[in-house]
Amino acid sequence: MKQFLLLFACAFTLLTVQSQENLPTDYLSKEFHQGRREAFRNLMPANSVAVIFSYPERVFSKDINYNYHQNPDMYYLTGYKEPDAVLLLFKDNKTTANDTYNEILFVRERNAAQETWTGRRLGVEGVKSKLGFKMVYNGKDFNAFAIDFKKFSQIIYDKIPTDIRNNKSGFDLAGLIETFKSKASITAENETVHQLFDKITSTLREIKTVEELDLMRKTVKLSCIAHNEVMKAVGPDMSENEADGIHRYIHKHYGAEDEGYPPIVGAGANGCILHYGENNATKMDNQLLLMDVGSEYHGYSADVTRTVPANGKFSPEQKAIYELVYEAQEEVFKICKEGTPFQDLNKKAREVITNGLLKLGIITDPKDVRMYYPHSCSHFLGLDVHDKGNYMGNLKENMIFTVEPGIYIPANSKCDKKWWNIGVRIEDDVLITKSSYENLSAESPRKWQEIEALTKQKSTFNEMKFPKI
């Protein structure tokens, strides 16, 4: 009886692991991923093969990993979200006695005991039915799989990570990589094939499909709602952590899995640190709060920055810097249309900021603009927050990129100290349309008057009370 119960418990566990209810209904479809593989194949040279690995898992603490994040290229091409996998894409059809195929996916094997600890796995059958692959094997079958890589004109693959754990099973990521290197006789990596991989994935990913545009609109929209809520809730006594938490709560409220990058929530001097991430100042006083926060929704990242006075009113100096960044952004928007060289976006932003800083007397030599505007104005946006794309090309319809000029004046800068500790960035996510552009993040105000007005509204978060500790 005991044995029977144990068996029953095992079967029950497996069943429990297999079914999951109430999932979101707006994931990318298997047809989307199939279409992306087809498009990838079209860009491959004759008689070539492409090899794409999952990202490694990463240690958070001893035997605890960070939440897993898939390699965006793997996700784009397959929809598979688990580690320890490798995708082979063939330019030409392969035939065996009973099948024709042009792609194979090796995945993590199902394991009832493991799944009750670390989560559900799709396994071979799940990948076939849910992701639409015909040829799917467990990772452990890769080693014995008959494939002669020497017969291909080229093996196209991305840089292979080296800082990964190896569980010595031979078929975790380290094992799959070892098998690939040995089958393909790779002793040193080939930069040329990496460049080809980059070129193909950049060409595809820089132009968003209809399905991707839908997810991009969602991720940007919900990030804007979060920014607006913080603007309503903010006050001189709010901590950076709390503002950060409101963003994250709202992302989760709308079903975003994560943030697209570590949130940057910094007041005053902290706002002058470009990738500030501590977010631990206990209050903001009367400083400017710079928030560069965007959600990741079904893989797609928003990237929105708003800078607001924590006390609801810009000082004259804060306003002067803010208006200059705003003007730079407006001027860049004017050239956001098909045909504009991508590099012109930053040239325009730099020109406006340089002239403005000269006029305000903050710099006297145009070259010194770099001290206060040290980054660039734009990057592509999508599965990666700094997305793949041709940064030396021209703007095309259905590209999405950021427009994010900024000015940062840390303490002890060589200018009147009334400007010190003012950091301003305004960042919006722009979609190139047939005839012009659309600002996807227009829902969050940018004009200083509108920001001041919004800070006067009350937020639900102002009403929340928790016990003191």
Ligand SMILES: [Mn+2]
């Ligand atoms: Mn950005």
